[in-house]
Amino acid sequence: MRIEQRMPPFEGVAAGNTALIKLPIGRRFHSLYLTYSGVTLAQMTEIRIMANGKVFQRFTAVERDSMNLFIGQSAAGGILQIPFDRLGLKNREQEELTAVNTGVPDAQGNAITSFTVEIDIDGAAAAPALEMEAAQSEAVAGGPGVMLNIRKDSRSIAGAGELEVSDFIYGTPVSQALNRVFLIPSASAISKILLERDLYNIWERKTALNERVQTDGGRVPQAGYWVIDTTELGYGANNIGLRNVQDFRYRITCDGAMTITAISEYLGVLGQ
Secondary structure (H helix, E strand, O other): OOEEEEOOOOEOOOOOOEEEEEEOOOEEEEEEEEEEEOOOOOOEEEEEEEEOOEEEEEEOHHHHHHHHHHOOOOOOOOEEEEEOOOOOOOOHHHHHHHOEEOOOOOOOOOOOOOEEEEEEEOOOOOOOEEEEEEEEEEOOOOOOOOEEEEEEEEEEEOOOEEEEEOOOOOOOOOOOEEEEEEEEEOOOOEEEEEEEEOOEEEEEEEHHHHHHHHHHOOOOOOOOOEEEOOOOOOOOOOOEEOOOOOOEEEEEEEOOOEEEEEEEEEEEOOOO
16 A cells, blocks of 8 residues: 655755755655745756665756656646656556665665655745655565666767767666666757667667657657657566676767766666
8 A cells, every 4th residue: 555644844945055854764665746835946956865875866856857757747836756666667566666665674684774865955046945745655575675776977079970978887786777868968969879788789769769669658758858768668677787798888879069968767776
């Protein structure tokens, strides 16, 4: 059964501050719902989700809203959802694979004993007010389990051509598989992406085909975002495996000079 519960109050909610909320331990978290007023999405300049004091998800409020829209969720409009489940899949077990399971140790004694959210608030915010609610269920055996680790990187190209990126993390304990990656160009456009794993081409699409397949699968492509999502048809196990991989690289065809921000969702363990 899902439990809907209001969370404790935030600390430090003020323009120019970092707001902090300490979430209670002992249940499994499926989603957080951030109610905000007196501050815009753009004025929440970074959100950091932390377990045991280590950041495992990082994004701006605007980015999180666009990521939600891509998977078919509602626009924020005063309530921003922060999902931990992989929403939009056909199998509930696969969706809930990455729910945050707190307070229960695994066989080695590892457990999530601290779960917090930090939000950086721009100094221009008028009169920020924040509240948090959570969709939870009872904790399950097995410790933290699989975590959805979200990492941000950026790379640049000086003009039109192919941007090759081979130094995003892969095959580490926190990046055993790639669930999805959002690529956000600062200017111009991306026209094609090819993925290579151990020197083999494993995925290649131009923009029009990519957005067509994603739309057919129930995703909602967003302007300014180029998304690689191999779970697009609802099959959660169809992620890109990165264990024991020696080489993994992106070949991104760019129509002009740009800096690309990559928001990568990795399946892995809780970082130490």
